[in-house]
Amino acid sequence: MRVTNRIKRSLPLAGAALxxxxxxxxxxxxxxxxxxxxxxxxxxxxxxxxxxxxxxxTLVVGGPLKTxxxxxxxxxxxxxxxxxxxxxxxxxxxxxxxxxxxxWEATGGKDPLFAAIDGSNCPILPxxxxxxxxxxxxxxxxxxxxxxxxxxxxxxxxxxxxxIEVVRDPNGCNSAPGYGPGAGNVSVYRRVRPVANMKYLxxxxxxxxxxxxxxxxLDPDDGKPQSGNLMADNxxxxxxxxxxxxxxVHLEFARALTPAQIKRIRDFELSIYTAQxxxxxxxGGLDTMGATGGPAKLRDSQPGALxxxxxxxxxxxxxxxxxxxxxxxxxxxxxxxxxxxxxRGARVFRDRTxxxxxxxGINSRMGFGNPVRNSCVFCHNMTxxxxxxxxxxxxxxxxxxxxADPWDDLPLFRITCLNQPHPHYGKIILTYxxxxxxxxxxxxxxxxxxxxxxxxxxxxxxxxxxGLAKDLRGVVDYYERRYKIxxxxxxxxxxxxxxxxL
Ligand code: HEC
Ligand code: HEC
Numbered sequence: 001m002r003v004t005n006r007i008k009r010s011l012p013l014a015g016a017a018l019x020x021x022x023x024x025x026x027x028x029x030x031x032x033x034x035x036x037x038x039x040x041x042x043x044x045x046x047x048x049x050x051x052x053x054x055x056x057x058t059l060v061v062g063g064p065l066k067t068x069x070x071x072x073x074x075x076x077x078x079x080x081x082x083x084x085x086x087x088x089x090x091x092x093x094x095x096x097x098x099x100x101x102x103x104w105e106a107t108g109g110k111d112p113l114f115a116a117i118d119g120s121n122c123p124i125l126p127x128x129x130x131x132x133x134x135x136x137x138x139x140x141x142x143x144x145x146x147x148x149x150x151x152x153x154x155x156x157x158x159x160x161x162x163x164i165e166v167v168r169d170p171n172g173c174n175s176a177p178g179y180g181p182g183a184g185n186v187s188v189y190r191r192v193r194p195v196a197n198m199k200y201l202x203x204x205x206x207x208x209x210x211x212x213x214x215x216x217x218l219d220p221d222d223g224k225p226q227s228g229n230l231m232a233d234n235x236x237x238x239x240x241x242x243x244x245x246x247x248x249v250h251l252e253f254a255r256a257l258t259p260a261q262i263k264r265i266r267d268f269e270l271s272i273y274t275a276q277x278x279x280x281x282x283x284g285g286l287d288t289m290g291a292t293g294g295p296a297k298l299r300d301s302q303p304g305a306l307x308x309x310x311x312x313x314x315x316x317x318x319x320x321x322x323x324x325x326x327x328x329x330x331x332x333x334x335x336x337x338x339x340x341x342x343x344r345g346a347r348v349f350r351d352r353t354x355x356x357x358x359x360x361g362i363n364s365r366m367g368f369g370n371p372v373r374n375s376c377v378f379c380h381n382m383t384x385x386x387x388x389x390x391x392x393x394x395x396x397x398x399x400x401x402x403x404a405d406p407w408d409d410l411p412l413f414r415i416t417c418l419n420q421p422h423p424h425y426g427k428i429i430l431t432y433x434x435x436x437x438x439x440x441x442x443x444x445x446x447x448x449x450x451x452x453x454x455x456x457x458x459x460x461x462x463x464x465x466x467g468l469a470k471d472l473r474g475v476v477d478y479y480e481r482r483y484k485i486x487x488x489x490x491x492x493x494x495x496x497x498x499x500x501x502l
Contacts, residue, residue, distance in 0.1 A: 033049060033088075033099075034088065034090075034099070034103065034106075035073070035084045035088055036085075037073065037074060037075040037081060037082030037084060037085055037112065038074050038082065039067075039073075040066075040067060040073075041067055042064050042066055042067065043060055043064060043065040043067055043089070044060070044063060044064045045059065045060050045062075045063030045064050046058070046059055046060075046063075048278075049089065049090035049459070051090075051458045051459045052458060053276065053279060053281070053458040053500040053501065054276060054278045054279040054281070054282075054458065054500075055276070055277050056090070056092055056275070056276055056277060056456055056459040057274070057276075057277030057278075057294060057295050058089045058092075058093070058196070058272065058273070058274040058295070059272070059273045059274070059295050059296065060268075060271055061271040061272075061273070062271055063271075065268070067084075070264060070268070071083075071257070071261040071265050072087075072264070072265050072268050072269075075112070075251070076247060076251050076253045076257075076261075077247065077253030078252045078253070078254070079112050079115040079251065079252045080112035080115075081112040081113070081115060081250060081251050081252075082251070083195070083243075083246065083247075083251070083265070085111075085112060085113050086192050087192065087195045089274070090459065091456075091459050092194050092274045092275075092455065092457075092459040092460045093194045093195045093196040093272065093274055093456075094191070094192045094193065094195075094456070094459075094460040095113075095140060095192045095460070096140060096459065096460050096462075097136075097137065097138060097139060097140035097461065097462055097470075098461070100113065100136050100137050100140060101137055104130065104133070104137060109130065109133065114136065115252070117143075117249070117250075117252060118142045118143040118144070118145075118249065118250060119136055119142065119143075120132045120133050120136070120143070121133065121134060121135050121136075121143070121170075121171035121173070121189075121409075122143070122172045122173035122176070122179070122187070123173075124173070124176050125171065125172065134409060135171075135189050135409060135410070138409075138467075139191075139462055139466070139467030140191055140462055140467050141189035141190060141191060141466065141467055142189065142190060142191075142192065143173060143187050143188075143189055144187070144188050144189065144232075145173070145186070145187045146185065146186050146187075146188070146233075146438045146439075147184060147186075148164065148181045148184055148185055148186045149441070150437075150438060150439065150440070150441040152440070152441075153234065153236055153237045153241065153439055154220060154237075158440070158441035159441065160437075160441035160442075160443075161417065161418050161419050161420075161442055161443055162415050162416060162437070162441075162442075162443035162446070163415070163416045163418065164181050164186065164413050164414070164415055164434070165181070165413065165414045165416075166180055166181065166411060166414075167413060167414050167430065168408075168411060168412040169411050170408060170409055170410070171409075171411065173187040173411070174186065174187055174411045174413075186434075186438065187411065188411070188432070188434070188438070189410060189411075189432075189433070189466060190433070190465050190466065191462070191463075191464070191465055191466065192460075193230075193231065193232070193452055194274065194452070194453060194455075194460065195269055195272070196272045196273055196274040196455075196456070197272075197273055197275075197298055197453055197455055198239070198269050198270050198272075199270065199303060200298075200303045200382050200383065200384065200385040200387065200453065201227060201229045201230060201385075202227050202229070202230075202238075202239075203227055203303035203304075203382075203389075204224070204225050204226070204227050204391070205227070205304070205382075205388075205389035205391060206389070206390050206391055209390075209391045209392045210365070210391075210392065211361035211362070211390060211391070211393060211448075212361070212365065212392050212393075212440070212445065213365050216228060216391060217237050219237060219238050220237075220238075220241075221240060226238060226391075228391030228392050228393075228450075229387055229388070229391055230242055230450070231450060232433075232436075232449050232450055232465045233393070233435050233436045233439045233449070233450070234392075234393060234436055234439055234450055235438070235439045239265075239266050239269055239270075240262055240266065243257060243262065243265050243266070244256070244257060273295045273296075273299040274455065274456045274459075275293070275294055275295040275297075275298055275456055275502065276294070276457075276458055276459075276502055277294045277295060278294075279338075279500070279501045281334075281335065281338045281497075281500075282320070282338050282342065283330065283331040283332070283335035283336075283339070286501060289323055289327040290319070290322070290323060290324065290327070291317075291319070291320055292316050293316045293317055293320075293501065293502075295455075297384065298385070298455065301383055301384050302383070303383050303385075303389075304382070304383050304389060314346035314347075314349050314350050314377065316346075317342055317343060317345070317346035317498055317502075318346035318347050318350065319343065320339045320340075320342045321339055321340045321343035321344075322343075323336075323339065341493065341497045341498075342494070342497050342498050344490075344491075344494040345494035345495045345496070345497050345498025345499070348376075348494050348498075349375065349376045349377055349380075349495060349498060350375060350376070350377045351375060352375055352376075352485075352487070352491065353373045353374055353375050354373070354374075354375070354483050354484075354485040354486070355371040355372070355373055355483060355484075356371055356372050356373070356374055356378065356379075356483060357370060357371040357483065358370065358371075358397075358424035359394055359395055359396060359397070360394070360395040360422070360423055360447070360448060361392060361393055361394035361395055361448050362378075362379065362394055363423075363424070364423040364424070364444070370424075376495075379451060380451065384455075385453045385454065385455060386451075386453060386454030386455070386502070387450075387451045387452060387453045387454070388451045392448075392450075393435060393436040393448035393449055393450050393451075394448055394449065394451065395424075395435070395446070395447040395448045396447075396449065396482065397447065397482050398447075398449065398464045398468050398478070399431055399432045399433035399434075399447050399449065399465065400425070400429060400430070400431040400432070400446065400447035401429075401430040401431070403481075403482055404432055404466075404468060405468060407432065410432045410433075412430060412431070412432060413430070413431050413434065414430055415429040415430075415434060415437070415443060415446050416428055416443075417429070417443035417444075418443070419443075420443070421443075422443050422444055422446060425446070425447075429443070429446050431446055431447055432466060433447075433449075433466060434447065435447050435448045435449045436448035436450075449464075449465045454499065454502050457472065457499050457502055458472075458499075458502075462474070463475050472495075472496045472499045472500060473492070473496050475499065476495050476496060480492070
């Protein structure tokens with residue numbers, strides 16, 4: 001990447017051509033990919049950054065936005081970070097492991113991104129060493145410290161119906177003095193969730209939480225039901241609670257955000273949309289040749305009404321092979337074939353069924369039975385976005401044995417259910433991240449994670465809350481392993497190609 005930039009500077013014209021040629025994979029586009037806290041740049045109303053599969057576009061409704069003095073972009077706290085440090089426009093308002101690696105190389109590990117508090121495996125480790133930040137550099141994970149015993153999203157103490165023991169603690173943050181269940185906290189490691197396309201995440205799809213069978217928690221600010229679709233463990237039910245948590249922990253901001261700062265951050269979060277915009281493999285923009293898959297569609301669509309799943313999520317992409325003869329003539333055979341693959345991928349996602357087994361939140365409580373035969377879209381059904389319309393969390397097995405990989409760099413916990421056993425795992429569960437159970441205090445919720453959106457995936461590998469899948473193929477391979485689906489090689493590639501243009 002650096003070579004490309006150097007060439008671009010010395011030979012502007014040839015450099016521009018070269019940048020075009022190298023756009024895919026080389027990330028040679030903007031020397032200003034990285035948004036540093038407090039640099040005061042203007043965020044344009046529409047901004048493109050290349051990635052491995054084309055370009056991502058970020059739209060700011062009412063933009064351009066002057067970021068000078070804006071609380072999302074200014075380093076508010078002691079460690080020099082801003083919200084934008086971990087929610088970067090080039091990375092679909094999340095942060096890829098690759099960007100973390102590039103920051104490490106560019107700053108010798110001195111960027112505030114790597115702050116000891118949660119940008120290292122544990123603050124007790126020697127901070128100058130790369131190995132102390134391996135979870136962030138290799139898997140894009142930040143440390144998330146939760147209180148033990150559990151406190152609910154509103155700060156109320158909850159008496160958990162399970163005990164937690166630390167089986168293995170490779171980084172010290174669950175057993176060193178001041179850390180771990182004995183000291184009143186549990187540390188888990190999680191991916192950054194994108195701060196964009198928020199109206200879909202905040203939409204209330206159901207009058208209650210069907211996955212847990214609980215009533216929806218009411219928003220402390222307006223008394224209305226909450227969507228239940230924020231954060232891996234739903235510990236912050238609305239944007240205000242979320243940003244207060246973020247500013248005190250990630251930013252180490254000792255004071256409270258002012259009402260004016262809260263409003264500005266919230267307004268920004270509600271105005272930003274991001275998705276893949278163009279795909280060289282498909283021969284161009286996602287909103288050309290009859291397609292309407294880019295971020296403008298996300299901005300202009302609305303989440304489905306209460307209890308509905310809205311317009312079929314993947315219909316935009318399932319239509320990609322219905323292309324006029326005139327447009328087809330503009331494409332190479334490879335581009336045409338790619339578009340057909342994306343369209344097939346959308347149909348595989350929607351129509352190809354398999355047996356969904358032992359996934360708490362779907363196979364228990366919901367009344368669907370265990371197993372239930374359905375497709376990817378059963379869980380990923382929100383209009384345009386692919387998060388879940390129904391509030392609540394699902395255990396896909398990503399953080400829990402036997403389905404999660406036996407990693408030796410993550411802490412491992414043994415959960416013992418005190419009353420009812422877990423519906424699928426029994427009384428004893430081995431988990432790397434109890435997920436929603438750290439908010440609800442219920443052993444039936446161990447391993448449950450809030451579904452993320454599926455947009456901008458190409459800009460923000462690795463995937464799943466703990467970075468288990470290093471690329472899109474890894475996602476498909478995980479599902480194949482988890483549910484023994486029996487996808488053909490073609491179906492797997494079609495799904496990967498679909499996800500690469502979302
Ligand atoms: C050190 C990195 C870091 C910084 C700085 C940071 N965040 Fe985050 N953000 C995260 C991580 C990690 C998550 C996911 C946490 C989880 O799921 O438990 C997240 C999640 C979120 C979410 C939830 C999105 C969703 O889909 O659930 C929002 C909203 C958010 N952050 C806003 C902010 C705001 C506002 C700020 C500044 C006050 C901020 N973040 C600063 C790392 C960061
Ligand atoms: C039983 C419900 C369910 C089904 C069926 C399902 N998913 Fe998921 N999906 C989830 C949950 C829960 C998560 C979040 C898990 C985590 O982060 O650890 C998730 C996360 C993802 C993510 C990660 C997004 C990110 O931001 O990291 C992708 C991509 C994905 N699913 C694709 C698929 C595909 C492709 C299929 C079909 C093969 C599928 N899903 C079927 C429940 C489901």
